[in-house]
């Protein structure tokens with residue numbers, strides 16, 4: 358009798374890998390946002406970048422960069438403090454090269470050297486590309502966003518900006534541990550958080566003493582400790598330290614002008630839940646040198662320009678990660694059959710996926726609308742939107758992403774939980790960080806309250822945009838009434854921070870949906886939001902219309 362050898366079947370009833378997909382062409386929602394918010398001129402580049410970021414080769418690089426982790430070593434060519442280097446897997450450098458070639462670290466600043474005004478929609482075009490870069494791999498986006506945002510701080514010290522800008526704007530990534538003059542391009546990091554005070558930076562203990570008499574643009578000697586400083590291979594860091602005149606902001610280079618390493622001593626790299634391709638260090642400064650940016654005592658005010666831009670990127674990146682999770686889940690459910698029918702045809706799964714598609718569309722719309730407000734700096738309404746809605750949208754999009762990622766993972770069943778079978782396990786570990794860093798949830802809501810108290814006229818401008826939206830009158834009127842009632846009660850205002858931020862997010866989504874989404878999508882979204890509590894599980898509400906139509910829009914077959 359023939360012997361039967363047991364064998365594991367190959368890909369039996371499993372979905373093919375979700376790779377070699379154009380992340381722009383397959384995303385109708387992103388396309389709609391990019392065009393509507395002002396980046397129609399960039400569509401060819403976005404389409405090309407969509408193919409790069411969705412290629413199997415680059416998605417595999419993303420996976421590899423998160424398993425072959427960065428390690429801290431000493432550079433033997435240099436002696437003493439300051440010779441710590443981070444050694445990365447080549448895949449990480451390849452991802453950096455891709456995103457920097459696309460200009461994600463600099464594209465909105467090009468006019469600072471050319472003098473030519475940027476095309477309208479520069480921030481939107483960059484945000485659409487960043488949305489896709491995060492899907493390719495999110496960890497490397499940390500130095501990319503910090504470099505981009507750091508320029509906003511350097512603008513406060515024009516002679517230092519002039520010295521650094523050409524290498525910041527360069528697009529040929531250079532990972533060498535070398536002085537800036539010897540490098541084709543540079544990246545920037547940021548050191549604010551200390552052990553005793555992260556959010557509360559005023560508790561910072563790191564000290565700065567003037568070396569050249571003190572004052573903007575002069576050198577200081579900086580000593581102390583930072584509990585978190587990501588992307589330690591960066592060429593310079595924007596650092597907060599206590600100068601004689603109070604908490605101040607400094608640009609601390611890795612190499613001093615004489616070509617020797619600055620006294621920046623990396624103590625350890627953090628062992629993190631996710632975001633593992635990106636190194637995050639604990640670091641000591643031993644009389645390290647840095648130039649004062651802006652005036653002494655104005656450190657928070659100076660560095661806030663950077664944090665505002667990185668908050669935008671947190672929202673864009675979380676929306677991108679939700680999009681990837683959704684598309685992978687729909688893709689899987691279109692291939693996997695259970696009980697004789699494709700999962701996507703099972704009514705309950707179709708409901709879950711459709712509900713997620715609505716949420717993903719809302720997140721994408723919010724992030725891209727926010728990006729537009731950064732393009733309209735001179736416009737009073739856009740400035741008001743940017744100031745009030747940056748913390749609102751960072752809060753809502755980033756905080757809703759972890760549960761979303763979890764649900765997408767479950768759509769894949771057991772293999773969704775397996776690191777080498779599906780990217781969703783890694784994505785699930787990645788997403789919480791966007792809610793935590795650059796201002797955690799409550800801190801974002803405190804910032805919203807600050808605007809409500811100090812800039813009532815800006816708030817009115819934004820509320821006016823919501824009230825003017827067609828179609829949503831009854832709901833919008835009710836929510837505006839609730840919002841104003843809560844704001845009028847100072848004794849409970851702070852406790853209601855999350856309620857108010859949630860209401861503003863909800864009003865913004867309703868406005869964007871009724872104005873821009875197809876009627877079936879807007880109706881389904883609004884009816885689901887009317888029916889559900891804020892923390893409703895996906896699929897646990899009735900949806901109007903046909904889920905199949907929503908899914909076809911979410912990921913055309």
Ligand SMILES: Cc1cc2nc3c(=O)[nH]c(=O)nc-3n(C[C@H](O)[C@H](O)[C@H](O)COP(=O)(O)OP(=O)(O)OC[C@H]3O[C@@H](n4cnc5c(N)ncnc54)[C@H](O)[C@@H]3O)c2cc1C
Nearest residue numbers: 547548549550555556585586587794795796797798799800
């Ligand atoms: C992976 C990673 C990388 C990082 N990289 C960097 C970096 O490169 N540079 C850098 O400077 N920092 C970095 N950080 C630090 C990060 O920005 C901070 O951890 C974050 O801002 C939160 O600050 P904290 O840890 O001090 O928490 P805390 O300030 O102690 O806050 C703890 C919790 O309390 C809440 N909270 C705080 N104040 C209030 C209040 N008044 N009312 C109600 N709730 C409140 C917060 O929302 C939070 O949930 C990184 C962090 C991580 C996880």
